[in-house]
Amino acid sequence: MKKMDWVSLGYIASYHFCLAIFLPLYFFYFSPSKTLIFSMIGLVFACGIGITAGYHRCFSHPAYKAHPLVESVLLFFGNLATQGSALRWSYEHRLHHAHVDTDEDPYSVTKGFWHAHILWLFKARPPIDDRIVSDLKRNPLIRFQNDYYLPLLIAQHVLVILFFGWVTNDYFGSFVFCYLLRSFFSHHTTWFINSLAHTWGEKNFSKEHSAVDNFIISLLTYGEGYHNYHHTFSNDYRNGIKWYHYDPTKWLIFILSKLGLASNLRRMNFEKIQFQLILEHKKELVKKLTQSFLDSKEDLIERVHKQADALTSALEDFIQKGRRYREIGKDLKEIKNHLKLEIRAVKDQLKFEWRNWDNLSNYIHKLKKPA
Ligand SMILES: [Zn+2]
Ligand SMILES: [Zn+2]
CATH class of the missing domain: 1.20.58 (Methane Monooxygenase Hydroxylase; Chain G, domain 1)
Structure with a gap:
């Protein structure tokens, strides 16, 4: 039997368990304010963008270069998304692209939908091979986030819960919505890219891999649903290439480039x-x-x-x-x-x-x- 990652399993299982208990309990005694709901939605979106514009398109591929200020903001919200450091995330994502649908693909969908969605996280993961992420290791911001991932994560969560508790005058609500429910949404939307975006949709650009294009998945994943295109031309900063494709990550990167905060945007011709x-x-x-x-x-x-x-x-x-x-x-x-x-x-x-x-x-x- 493969070794388990008990920390990952314990953390994910326990916050899902707490959510299943505390969310109904909250609704039984209280009702969430609009500010609380919008705070949660804002945080879900910020964490999602931290992953898609930061971890994914900037660091893993890299499809563009971000100004250090933008990198710091993306790393902040990527960290809050609780998906490991950008270094580990990018390492595993580069393996996913290089070996898609094989045993070396960490979240290969060929081992099943649930393996790709969540179960792969519960298996002990091998150490990072520095050769695959040597470029990222030269970035001091990424090194810092990788070295202090856990203390940063704890501090961020305490601050987020306290801050939104103070803003809404509802500390329990902040714990349930801005921590538990927000974690649930930001985790599962990212995980959809590995599971749903490899099973449900159309193969418009290549049938050589399991990745598919699906507009509905894009709505849930900040534009990452055009995954067949992405696996075929992975260095393009866009996932949805038509102007009307819902890809807010692409739009954000484009706007940042116009403001001088992003450069070297790569596009497949x-x-x-x-x-x-x-x-x-x-x-x-x-x-x-x-x-x-x-x-x-x-x-x-x-x-x-x-x-x-x-x-x-x-x-x-x-x-x-x-x-x-x-x-x-x-x-x-x-x-x-x-x-x-x-x-x-x-x-x-x-x-x-x-x-x-x-x-x-x-x-x-x-x-x-x-x-
Ligand atoms: Zn993929
Ligand atoms: Zn990718």
Whole structure:
């Protein structure tokens, strides 16, 4: 039997137990004020952002660089979220990405939904391999938080309970809502990313891993529900790439960059995403045809490969010519004008190949199984 992490198990079990006792008891004798409810929601959100914008996108990947002031605030709320130090969290998260769905993935969903959600936390965890987080070990703020994680955690919780108890004039309410219930929400919403975001949703960008995209999970996880995209392009500071995708973490990072408080925001370029989508679509069509009983399936598979090649080379051509156009100086007007015409022709070719691709895909999807 694997060794257990009794401290983790004891802590998580006992605060859930206290919540199950004290929350009904509170409602039996009192009713929470609006200030208390909003304080709890604010704290849940701040802790969640501390994890997603701090622990996850800034430290684990790192998809952007935060100003030390921002790092300190994110570490403060990340610490309050009670999910271990940023160093350990990032170490385990880097293992998760590098070995997703295998035995070396600490919260592999292949061992079951509940393993990925919570049970993995109860198993004794191996020491941190410094080579995997050597960059983070050079950051004095991260070292400090890692060294004083527990005393900081205790001090923060005492201060939070006392502060909100004083603000609301309800110390018992502050204990139940701003500590117990807040911990419950901020834990389970993060854990959803390892469990739900690896089981319930669509694989839009890659079928090579279990991560899925799901808008509803994004609502609960501050934008981390676009997890299929995230596992496919993990260094992008965005998880939801469309402007309307609910990803408050992305919006916050973007605003911070405009205020000069975040820099080096990494984005996967549009072309690479398109190439990946064509590749995935091709795999899907080939799989469908391979599993079919059609006589002509070999011919169709060949057509899929050829059309995908034609489309990607037209896309590549378009990208390269566009890049050259941007690089040429304004003074070389004639060359620029000539290139402009070439780009127009390539664009038409690209549109033509996209149309052919869509027609072929629709044709394959409409094929019926022989009776
Ligand atoms: Zn994941
Ligand atoms: Zn990640």
